[in-house]
Amino acid sequence: DSGVTQTPKHLITATGQRVTLRCSPRSGDLSVYWYQQSLDQGLQFLIQYYNGEERAKGNILERFSAQQFPDLHSELNLSSLELGDSALYFCASSARTREETQYFGPGTRLLVL
Amino acid sequence: DAKTTQPTSMDCAEGRAANLPCNHSTISGNEYVYWYRQIHSQGPQYIIHGLKNNETNEMASLIITEDRKSSTLILPHATLRDTAVYYCIVRPAGLSNTGNQFYFGTGTSLTVIP
Numbered sequence: 001d002s003g004v005t006q007t008p009k010h011l012i013t014a015t016g017q018r019v020t021l022r023c024s025p026r027s028g029d030l031s032v033y034w035y036q037q038s039l040d041q042g043l044q045f046l047i048q049y050y051n052g053e054e055r056a057k058g059n060i061l062e063r064f065s066a067q068q069f070p071d072l073h074s075e076l077n078l079s080s081l082e083l084g085d086s087a088l089y090f091c092a093s094s095a096r097t098r099e100e101t102q103y104f105g106p107g108t109r110l111l112v113l
Numbered sequence: 114d115a116k117t118t119q120p121t122s123m124d125c126a127e128g129r130a131a132n133l134p135c136n137h138s139t140i141s142g143n144e145y146v147y148w149y150r151q152i153h154s155q156g157p158q159y160i161i162h163g164l165k166n167n168e169t170n171e172m173a174s175l176i177i178t179e180d181r182k183s184s185t186l187i188l189p190h191a192t193l194r195d196t197a198v199y200y201c202i203v204r205p206a207g208l209s210n211t212g213n214q215f216y217f218g219t220g221t222s223l224t225v226i227p
Contacts, residue, residue, distance in 0.1 A: 107156055
């Protein structure tokens with residue numbers, strides 16, 4: 001158990017819909033990262049937040065957005081869903097003094113039908 | 114972007130040492146070598162990282178060549194639970210204003226055989 005929690009574990013929805021994925025980082029970790037893992041793209045970095053502020057953006061689509069709240073939990077919003085958005089979405093967190101060690105959550109498996 | 118080259122797959126007998134190579138010939142002076150692994154569909158797990166000296170922890174050893182252009186991750190006594198995809202990543206250490214994300218490549222799929 002990494003200490004990072006993600007909900008829900010599984011999500012099935014239809015094309016065109018909007019979903020929200022939630023992540024609670026390890027206690028005290030200020031950084032939250034979102035990654036997407038699909039069969040054809042591998043593990044791709046989406047976005048990082050540090051203490052509530054966006055720190056870095058990766059291959060995140062405009063239809064996707066994220067935020068980190070004052071209590072440090074984070075949400076990833078996916079809208080206008082397409083079949084190709086079906087993937088595992090991982091959240092990770094790291095401590096300020098040990099940022100090389102990212103602790104990954106169990107992931108949310110999203111299936112868009 | 115992944116700056117490393119790893120074999121696609123490897124097998125290792127249970128109880129033997131697993132030696133996973135990684136080439137990173139364009140590594141910069143301020144970049145560290147990190148290893149993560151991902152057991153099927155689980156979140157990746159940090160293993161070890163190093164700059165130029167060999168490193169060892171409770172999970173593995175990391176051997177970095179003197180020119181830093183390649184490294185080897187060693188699992189001293191592989192078990193069936195070590196079957197996973199192993200990712201070698203190079204990246205600067207330290208908190209960065211431009212982000213601390215990892216760019217995972219395709220990794221090496223290690224299968225430990227009974």
